[in-house]
Amino acid sequence: MSVPPRFRSVNSDEREFRSVLGPTGNKLQRKPPGMKLEKPMMEKTIIDSKDEKAKKPTTPASPRTTLKQCSSLCSSILRKNSASMTASYSSDASSSCESSPLSVASSSSCKKVVRRSGSVSSTRKLSVGKEEEKVSGDCFADGRKRCAWITPKADPCYVAFHDEEWGVPVHDDKKLFELLCLSGALAELSWTDILSRRHILREVFMDFDPVAVAELNDKKLTAPGTAAISLLSEVKIRSILDNSRHVRKIIAECGSLKKYMWNFVNNKPTQSQFRYQRQVPVKTSKAEFISKDLVRRGFRSVSPTVIYSFMQAAGLTNDHLIGCFRYQDCCGEKRRNRERQEMAAETASGSNRSISNSPLIENSDSNQILVPEVSSRLFSFFEPHTLLFLNFESLHILRLISLKKSWKNFFSYLGPGFLVSIAYIDPGNFETDLQSGAQYKYELLWIILVASCAALVIQSLAANLGVVTGKHLAEHCRAEYSKFPNFMLWVVAEIAVVACDIPEVIGTAFALNMLFNIPVWIGVLLTGLSTLILLALQQYGIRKLEFLIAFLVFTIALCFFVELHYSKPDPKEVLYGLFVPQLKGNGATGLAISLLGAMVMPHNLFLHSALVLSRKIPRSVTGIKEACRYYLIESGLALMVAFLINVSVISVSGAVCNASDLSPEDRASCQDLDLNKASFLLRNVVGKWSSKLFAIALLASGQSSTITGTYAGQYVMQGFLDLRLEPWLRNFLTRCLAIIPSLIVALIGGSAGAGKLIIIASMILSFELPFALVPLLKFTSSKTKMGSHANSLVISSVTWIIGGLIMGINIYYLVSSFIKLLLHSHMNLVAIVFLGVLGFSGIATYLAAISYLVLRKNRESSSTHFLDFSNSQTEETLPREDIANMQLPNRVAVIGDLN
Numbered sequence: 001m002s003v004p005p006r007f008r009s010v011n012s013d014e015r016e017f018r019s020v021l022g023p024t025g026n027k028l029q030r031k032p033p034g035m036k037l038e039k040p041m042m043e044k045t046i047i048d049s050k051d052e053k054a055k056k057p058t059t060p061a062s063p064r065t066t067l068k069q070c071s072s073l074c075s076s077i078l079r080k081n082s083a084s085m086t087a088s089y090s091s092d093a094s095s096s097c098e099s100s101p102l103s104v105a106s107s108s109s110c111k112k113v114v115r116r117s118g119s120v121s122s123t124r125k126l127s128v129g130k131e132e133e134k135v136s137g138d139c140f141a142d143g144r145k146r147c148a149w150i151t152p153k154a155d156p157c158y159v160a161f162h163d164e165e166w167g168v169p170v171h172d173d174k175k176l177f178e179l180l181c182l183s184g185a186l187a188e189l190s191w192t193d194i195l196s197r198r199h200i201l202r203e204v205f206m207d208f209d210p211v212a213v214a215e216l217n218d219k220k221l222t223a224p225g226t227a228a229i230s231l232l233s234e235v236k237i238r239s240i241l242d243n244s245r246h247v248r249k250i251i252a253e254c255g256s257l258k259k260y261m262w263n264f265v266n267n268k269p270t271q272s273q274f275r276y277q278r279q280v281p282v283k284t285s286k287a288e289f290i291s292k293d294l295v296r297r298g299f300r301s302v303s304p305t306v307i308y309s310f311m312q313a314a315g316l317t318n319d320h321l322i323g324c325f326r327y328q329d330c331c332g333e334k335r336r337n338r339e340r341q342e343m344a345a346e347t348a349s350g351s352n353r354s355i356s357n358s359p360l361i362e363n364s365d366s367n368q369i370l371v372p373e374v375s376s377r378l379f380s381f382f383e384p385h386t387l388l389f390l391n392f393e394s395l396h397i398l399r400l401i402s403l404k405k406s407w408k409n410f411f412s413y414l415g416p417g418f419l420v421s422i423a424y425i426d427p428g429n430f431e432t433d434l435q436s437g438a439q440y441k442y443e444l445l446w447i448i449l450v451a452s453c454a455a456l457v458i459q460s461l462a463a464n465l466g467v468v469t470g471k472h473l474a475e476h477c478r479a480e481y482s483k484f485p486n487f488m489l490w491v492v493a494e495i496a497v498v499a500c501d502i503p504e505v506i507g508t509a510f511a512l513n514m515l516f517n518i519p520v521w522i523g524v525l526l527t528g529l530s531t532l533i534l535l536a537l538q539q540y541g542i543r544k545l546e547f548l549i550a551f552l553v554f555t556i557a558l559c560f561f562v563e564l565h566y567s568k569p570d571p572k573e574v575l576y577g578l579f580v581p582q583l584k585g586n587g588a589t590g591l592a593i594s595l596l597g598a599m600v601m602p603h604n605l606f607l608h609s610a611l612v613l614s615r616k617i618p619r620s621v622t623g624i625k626e627a628c629r630y631y632l633i634e635s636g637l638a639l640m641v642a643f644l645i646n647v648s649v650i651s652v653s654g655a656v657c658n659a660s661d662l663s664p665e666d667r668a669s670c671q672d673l674d675l676n677k678a679s680f681l682l683r684n685v686v687g688k689w690s691s692k693l694f695a696i697a698l699l700a701s702g703q704s705s706t707i708t709g710t711y712a713g714q715y716v717m718q719g720f721l722d723l724r725l726e727p728w729l730r731n732f733l734t735r736c737l738a739i740i741p742s743l744i745v746a747l748i749g750g751s752a753g754a755g756k757l758i759i760i761a762s763m764i765l766s767f768e769l770p771f772a773l774v775p776l777l778k779f780t781s782s783k784t785k786m787g788s789h790a791n792s793l794v795i796s797s798v799t800w801i802i803g804g805l806i807m808g809i810n811i812y813y814l815v816s817s818f819i820k821l822l823l824h825s826h827m828n829l830v831a832i833v834f835l836g837v838l839g840f841s842g843i844a845t846y847l848a849a850i851s852y853l854v855l856r857k858n859r860e861s862s863s864t865h866f867l868d869f870s871n872s873q874t875e876e877t878l879p880r881e882d883i884a885n886m887q888l889p890n891r892v893a894v895i896g897d898l899n
Helices: 039-047 067-091 120-131 156-164 173-187 191-196 198-204 227-231 234-254 257-263 285-296 304-313 325-331 333-350 392-413 416-425 427-440 445-469 473-480 483-516 520-540 542-567 571-579 586-599 602-614 621-657 664-671 675-721 727-768 770-780 783-789 793-823 829-855
Strands: 368-372 387-391
Touching: 156 191, 173 191, 173 198, 173 234, 173 257, 173 304, 191 198, 198 227, 227 234, 234 257, 285 304, 392 621, 416 427, 416 445, 416 602, 416 621, 416 675, 427 483, 427 586, 427 621, 427 675, 427 727, 445 473, 445 571, 445 586, 445 602, 445 621, 445 770, 445 783, 445 793, 473 483, 473 602, 473 675, 473 770, 483 520, 483 602, 483 675, 483 727, 483 770, 520 727, 542 621, 542 675, 571 621, 586 727, 586 793, 602 621, 602 675, 602 770, 621 664, 621 675, 621 783, 664 675, 675 727, 727 770, 727 793, 770 783, 770 793, 770 829, 793 829
Parallel strands: none
Antiparallel strands: 368 387
16 A cells, blocks of 8 residues: 655655555556656647648757747647546546546536646646645545545545555454565555455465465465466465465464564554655665564565555554545544543533633633643643633642643653662672771761762663663664674673672572571572572562562661661761762772672663663653653662662661670671671661561562562673573573682682672672773764764763773772782792783773773664654553563564664
8 A cells, every 4th residue: 555755755864765556556657747748749749730741840949940839839739638638527527536646636626627728837837736735535425535546546445445454453463464465465466456356365375374374385376277376476475375484483482473563663553644645655664674574584575665565554554644534543543632622521520610612712701811732741631732711720720630640650660760779789789888887987988979879870871771762772782883892792791790690699698597597608509599489470570570679678778777776876977978088098999899889780771771661651752851851760769769778788887886885796797797797787676686687688689689680681681692581591590600609709718708709799890880881871972873862961071970980990999909919929920920911911901992982983874763753642662572571582573773
């Protein structure tokens, strides 16, 4: 049902002209508007006149040709054309006003044909004007206006297809497969031919049941004399059979062809707003992406043009012209308008106030005001471009309704930020907080403040990247970098996920030790069973999991807030530690880096940019900005809770371990404080149950962090490698890699060694942060990827300063610690030189890799964002099904590149 526009569409930069598809398929090539009359036609006209020899053309524009002769020649041509047009209109007046599919006649032209005289240029101008008409239909018997390519002389089955099927969303696998096959046949037949023979095609291809078609024999169908070979070529028949087998595989993978196809448009048709026939494209970037995915799966005869014709016919996109009566039916605009009117009526009746729609100002009351609606959010449920007369009481009620709607929208976006915030209160954070407070009291609180502010800015950028582009950070990296850099970034991201899982393993082992007196190394082995917990939780859905984790977060927070009340730290010292930066000694620098790595984790950037794709977001500038704002508020709330918990842990540890009335046993615990000895800090709150309750909180924190780490690992693997694993398998692989170093350290160093391993893991996260942070900053600052939502100059400057400070601290500590190691080493000179060359080579490689990411220019070829930045509030492009569902189905289609 495609149409042949001849001019580039103004709606998109990527759309092309449709040169072959239309009411007659590939058979008819139309003459461009305004084309000059060809020489043979002129000769025929002149020969038909009385004086053939005198008017037979020789050389045009002879110097002796007079103006009168030219005028006579033009008048003769126009009289001849007018006579032929009059005869044509007279013969078909009962059924049609006009036979051309690209021009529209008024109702008066059905009764009377007006002769026109004038120059050829004026006729050409009139012809071009006709082609600008939006719809045809004034001369249809039913009086309905249809798309311009449906003419009164069109085949009835073609008109019925337009009126009843074309553009209607199809959710049946057989019907989808049928329309895909018929669209592929447009290369050989026109829509009219296909529709007239569709009953035969259905009989030959088993009603287009893909499972049944896949069992048909190629040789029998393509044998000479068969019905199939008389309708389609052998190539098309074989492509239909091959495609049916691939459709069967898609059904086995995704459950249905409907789920696979509609996933590309997020289960909602794309609503076009074309006024003219020339604006309808031959293909779009979405069609190109679907075509590429189908070709990758082995499909044939699925070019982007064929796929876009299929999308039009199957209702994945509504390309009816807006003047066509089918446009409103397919996009459901009437239903939405009716809902708005009902909502307005309910609002008026509920408030016992009248809302007058009178068009006259004189009819309104003196206490009413005139409110023009111009895309106002407050009056968004009323009919656009109307004038509403509202009294002040009604206006106040509408404000309350708008406020209630805003809160409802905010709660619909709630979840990803709190899920990500689990990483800020995991066992790794507890360990670094406890040691910071025990060794340096309140001196490192400013690190928590700086890290929380940096985390808020960075996490909001990660959320914005997913909201605007529809792809998470790992997918952008795969699209941006070549194979080797992409592979190395994946390796670094996987190391970060494993390093994040090490504190969870050790924290869970400590919790089992406190609860059941199990040795730490045995507890490390038992943490592998946490995959069973993940399997039990994943069936409840990601939303319920988010609420469960939020409950655990607030439970842990409550315990430490109450303990903070009992410990009574000095407020002046706490405020001084929060706002006055200080680092006393190399040990303080190491703990500061650990705190920073425990707060701003690289895997959280991948996780947050993916989790936001599980929400419904309108594809409009207003909808995108609203979503970004809500995610910023949610991240701020979640990080505020995490910040207060971390501050309370450091304050409690600093106040208790530096108190003068400590018992010898507690003082010994404070000298080498770790998670296994920290339960005495809660003794004032829960008494003798402090050990058990702290162990339960630690176990819950470890398990919730394990779940978020598993999903981060899934998104990392899917984004970088396009490889998807079941959650339990992904968790098992990550946990095995984390158990190996934890088990070795627990066997050799015991509980104290395991605590130090948590600090080292947090430092590793800090060192790996630039490899996720730099791509994020470059992507969110790119106009190509983010469009008008790219970072402003201020945001870019602040984020790059934050990233530079983090990288500078890491490099300073790395170099200073390595030099100190070499200077105080007891090894011989050769070993020291060898170790120095090896170490400084590694540092140089680290700096070179960061420099490559910073200095490399982003690709400017095609943007990866897919949102249509219009003002429409009726369409939603998210959620991504592969993100919204906790399990990532194998090879589920991902939203592709769009404009």
